[in-house]
Every structure is written in structure tokens, then in C-alpha cells.
Amino acid sequence: MMKFLHPVAGALALATIMTFWMSTAVSELFASPQMVTAVKTAIPWGFLLLVPALMGAGISGVRLAKGRGGAMIARKRKRMPFIAANGLLILMPAAFFLAHKAEAGAFDAVFYGVQGVELLAGAVNIALLGLNMRDGLRMRAARRRGVTPPLSASGSRRS
Numbered sequence: 001m002m003k004f005l006h007p008v009a010g011a012l013a014l015a016t017i018m019t020f021w022m023s024t025a026v027s028e029l030f031a032s033p034q035m036v037t038a039v040k041t042a043i044p045w046g047f048l049l050l051v052p053a054l055m056g057a058g059i060s061g062v063r064l065a066k067g068r069g070g071a072m073i074a075r076k077r078k079r080m081p082f083i084a085a086n087g088l089l090i091l092m093p094a095a096f097f098l099a100h101k102a103e104a105g106a107f108d109a110v111f112y113g114v115q116g117v118e119l120l121a122g123a124v125n126i127a128l129l130g131l132n133m134r135d136g137l138r139m140r141a142a143r144r145r146g147v148t149p150p151l152s153a154s155g156s157r158r159s
Contacts, residue, residue: 002060007136009056014129016050020095021122028115033107040102043095054087072135079128086125094118 020043027039058080065073094114101111 002063005056006060006064007140009053009060010129010133010136013050013053013057014126014133016046016053017122017126017129020046020050021119021126024115024119024122033105036107037102037105040095041099044099047092047095054084058084070139072139076132076135079132083125083128083132086121086128090121091118091125094121 023039024043027036031039061076061080065077094117097114098111098118101107101114
């Protein structure tokens, strides 16, 4: 079950965050203030999908890694606190703040400053989750071949 849940939950979480990020960028660049408001007020509702997906990926990942080691698992474990902290301390509060400001029609300097921070923090989480997905796919491919990928000169594993 965990071997199924982990990649599905992880992919769903990554796709949800990418959808938030792209919707925000496209609406800010090309849409009306009403569309920006619609996007900014919809994103917090998306947390009802995102939070369980992230929890499912995290819990299943911990269970799958139990009793296992290796450089890729260590890197994935190292990234997770940054991903979680970024989401809980920056992205979620920013999303609620921006939804509130957008509903009030307050598209001021503070709104755009927080929006910039949110886009940057979101890009960081997308990159980190993407790296975790890459490492997970490499580990699965190596397991199927029955080997552990060799370390490259940089210390990362090759597939």
C-alpha cells in the first residue's frame, strides 16, 4: 500500500503546488483584478487537497524508508524539514493574507511584496519536491534492477 500511496500522494502534492504557482503567475500577468481575486481566494480551499497529500507522502515516505539508508534517502530526509517549514511558515500564511487582501480589493505594495515572496517560496518548494521525486524515481529504478546507483563525482547518485 505504501509503495502506491507515496508516489501518488507526492505527485498530487507537487501538481497542486505547481497549479497554485502557475495560476498565480498567469493571473497576475495576464488577467483582470477579478480573476486575481478568484485565484487568490481559491488557493486556500486547495489546502484541503494539498495538506492530506503532503501528509500522505510524508507518512508513507517515512514508513518506506524505515530500516533503509543511503545517500538518496538521506537527501530526501534533509529536504523535508525545509519543504515543511517553507509551507507552514511562509506559503500558507501568505496565501491566507493574499486571499484577504484580494477580497478587499487591496492590490497595494504590501500585496505585491507578499505575492513576490510567495512566488519565490513556492518556486523553492516546487524545486525541492521535484528533487525528491527525481530521487524517488531513481531509487525505484535501482530497486527494479536490483542495484544501488553509483555515486557521481558530486556525491549524487546517477541513474
